Amino acid sequence: MTRGVDPVALERDRMSTMLKGYDREMGALEGLAYTALQELATRISHQNTGRFSGDPVADRIMARVAADENLHMVFYRDAFGAALEVAPSAAVAALERQMLSFAMPGEGIAGFARKARSIAEAGIYDLRIHHDEIVQPLLKHWGIFEIPRLDAAGEAARERLQAFVTRLDETARRFTERRAARLDAARA
Ligand SMILES: [Fe+2]
Known part of the structure; x- marks a missing residue:
């Protein structure tokens, strides 16, 4: 509406993304x-985009979209929670594979890596947010580290998951420090 972005370029990007489609090979548990x-x-990320827009109307629109995304999340979170009760070892192994290889569906968008870097640099979505607001709350909600009996494969997957979370936290800390240093340097 405000032509803050080039609408023609935006529409071309949208069409090319739709034409490419999206396909990630995975079973039901991984899905x-x-x-x-x-x-x-x-x-x-939608919530933060609104907040960072500096525009109260955009903020309200994005908050409304984020409220819908929350309903989607609750459905999949609870469906996966039920799967954990039925088949805990297989579900933990599926979760481990998906957490370690996680990428947003937008990864096929032209210039995605550059855009993801700008989004991280702005603090809209970065490793710290991924660790603190996505990975940890879900692991906690599902009680992954409290599940009493897993088979050998499930237990091995859970150990890899634990190591991944520790690594992610460490990488997030380094990223945040480097970003703060870049901001300081830019201000000086
Ligand atoms: Fe959604």
Whole structure:
């Protein structure tokens, strides 16, 4: 509406993304795990986009979109929670595969890496947010580290998941420090 972006370029990008489609090879358990992560990530990034827009109307629109994303997240989170009760070892293994390879569906968009970097640099969606607001709350909600009995494969997957979360936290800390240093340097 405000021509803050080039509407022709935006429409071309939209068409090319739709033409490419989206296909990620995965079974039902992995599909539920992936989608729970992705819907929560979408909710948080839409919310933050509105907040960072500096425009009260855009903020309200994005808050409304984020409220919808939350409903999607709750559905997949609870469906995966039910799967954990039925088949805990297989579900933990599926979750481990999806958490370690997680990428947003937008990864096929032209210039996605550059856009993801700008989004991280702005603090709309970065590793700290991914760790603190997506990965940790879901792991906690599902009680992944409290599930009493897993088979050998499930237990091994849970250990890899634990190591991944520790690594993610460490990488997020380094990213946040480097970003703060870049901001300081830009101000000086
Ligand atoms: Fe959604």
